[in-house]
Amino acid sequence: MEPLKPQHKRQILEASPAATPQEIAEYEKLLAERFTVDPDLPRGPESLDLRQRKTDRLKELRRKLFPEAEADADAHEEGLTR
Amino acid sequence: MTPPNPIVTVMNPGDTTKPDPFTICIISNPVLEAPWKTGQFVVDPITSNQNAFDAAAHYICDVLFGRLASQREQLLADPTIGPKIRVVSIFVTGLPAQDVNSLVAQDTDSNLLIARRTVFLPFLKRFALNADVAYAVSASPTHMRASAWYTSDDDARSGVAFTLDGVSLSHRYYCLIPGTVAIHATASSMTALHEFGHALSSYSNGMVVDLYVDSSPALNCKVGRPIPPQFATYDTTVNASDLIRDSINYPSGWSSYHCQLIDPGFPALMDDYWLAPDHVPEHSQHDKITRQFLADRVRAKIGR
Numbered sequence: 001m002e003p004l005k006p007q008h009k010r011q012i013l014e015a016s017p018a019a020t021p022q023e024i025a026e027y028e029k030l031l032a033e034r035f036t037v038d039p040d041l042p043r044g045p046e047s048l049d050l051r052q053r054k055t056d057r058l059k060e061l062r063r064k065l066f067p068e069a070e071a072d073a074d075a076h077e078e079g080l081t082r
Numbered sequence: 083m084t085p086p087n088p089i090v091t092v093m094n095p096g097d098t099t100k101p102d103p104f105t106i107c108i109i110s111n112p113v114l115e116a117p118w119k120t121g122q123f124v125v126d127p128i129t130s131n132q133n134a135f136d137a138a139a140h141y142i143c144d145v146l147f148g149r150l151a152s153q154r155e156q157l158l159a160d161p162t163i164g165p166k167i168r169v170v171s172i173f174v175t176g177l178p179a180q181d182v183n184s185l186v187a188q189d190t191d192s193n194l195l196i197a198r199r200t201v202f203l204p205f206l207k208r209f210a211l212n213a214d215v216a217y218a219v220s221a222s223p224t225h226m227r228a229s230a231w232y233t234s235d236d237d238a239r240s241g242v243a244f245t246l247d248g249v250s251l252s253h254r255y256y257c258l259i260p261g262t263v264a265i266h267a268t269a270s271s272m273t274a275l276h277e278f279g280h281a282l283s284s285y286s287n288g289m290v291v292d293l294y295v296d297s298s299p300a301l302n303c304k305v306g307r308p309i310p311p312q313f314a315t316y317d318t319t320v321n322a323s324d325l326i327r328d329s330i331n332y333p334s335g336w337s338s339y340h341c342q343l344i345d346p347g348f349p350a351l352m353d354d355y356w357l358a359p360d361h362v363p364e365h366s367q368h369d370k371i372t373r374q375f376l377a378d379r380v381r382a383k384i385g386r
Binding site for chain 2: 001002003004005006022025027028029031032033035036037038039040041055058059062069
């Protein structure tokens with residue numbers, strides 16, 4: 001996964017004053033982790049549960065770090081469900 | 083269905099004496115799944131911009147073979163390796179916005195492009211091609227960051243045995259699913275080579291993971307504090323740890339640590355190469371164990 005450029009990290013923190021560098025790091029870690037498990041091999045229920053919790057946390061961080069993108073995504077989803 | 087207009091270009095002929103030389107394919111992504119895992123498909127803008135695709139394909143080929151200005155990582159430039167690697171680009175237009183033509187998805191939780199890894203081999207088969215590693219180039223208007231899936235090796239077939247800390251593994255000759263990269267047409271610097279490091283590595287025989295996050299154990303990453311002086315024994319070679327993480331330093335909350343660098347003045351290529359202290363990411367090289375592992379893995383495959 002391509003690392004975020006330093007200027008992009010700065011932009012995130014400027015656009016989302018409540019966000020912290022630690023949250024960017026956690027977000028990046030959760031994103032990178034998704035690629036470390038073969039997605040085409042079956043996984044047990046425990047693994048699925050853990051994955052869901054991580055996905056939920058990823059979405060939570062996404063909302064905090066990229067509020068504008070989140071709003072765009074919501075608008076897109078609304079458009080699709082209309 | 084045969085695509086109407088494939089423009090297939092052999093960028094590097096590779097070992098023409100072999101029926102199945104180690105092959106890297108670079109494909110213009112015909113169709114985007116947007117968003118990922120929704121089954122909604124749109125034609126990728128790259129299909130109407132062959133110049134952008136050609137430029138991206140040349141960039142990928144150049145960085146793979148160490149040809150960028152100032153580039154120091156020369157893994158595939160080795161004269162015993164480079165000439166044996168076949169690189170083929172495929173530019174395709176006019177395919178319908180369907181699942182079977184979609185090699186790249188737009189992530190829902192980030193601006194990452196995601197390779198739809200299981201589509202690649204059937205797609206390439208339509209052109210009578212195969213790949214060990216494949217790049218799909220997109221011109222998505224919203225998603226610009228590259229990502230890669232590791233190779234799913236065919237562990238039922240043979241390879242070249244090696245040991246990692248006493249555990250027997252194999253550089254498999256063949257894969258079930260190739261290493262796949264989704265990359266934007268505007269990608270630059272070391273990005274395509276960083277993703278190649280992931281894609282060439284293996285889910286079952288050694289993963290080369292990102293070092294700029296606090297990753298879990300893998301070929302190039304271990305966990306524990308204090309950091310021991312010895313990182314790992316690869317075959318008979320004892321590799322030291324990178325105790326200080328070059329110029330970046332390990333954040334205080336991290337538990338992961340890395341292998342000794344080839345050039346301790348610069349971040350490892352699988353680390354945050356944008357943080358090169360001289361602001362020249364092309365100066366980044368792989369750490370010692372990653373370089374050896376990837377070189378051996380390529381050698382095994384070109385020797386099959």
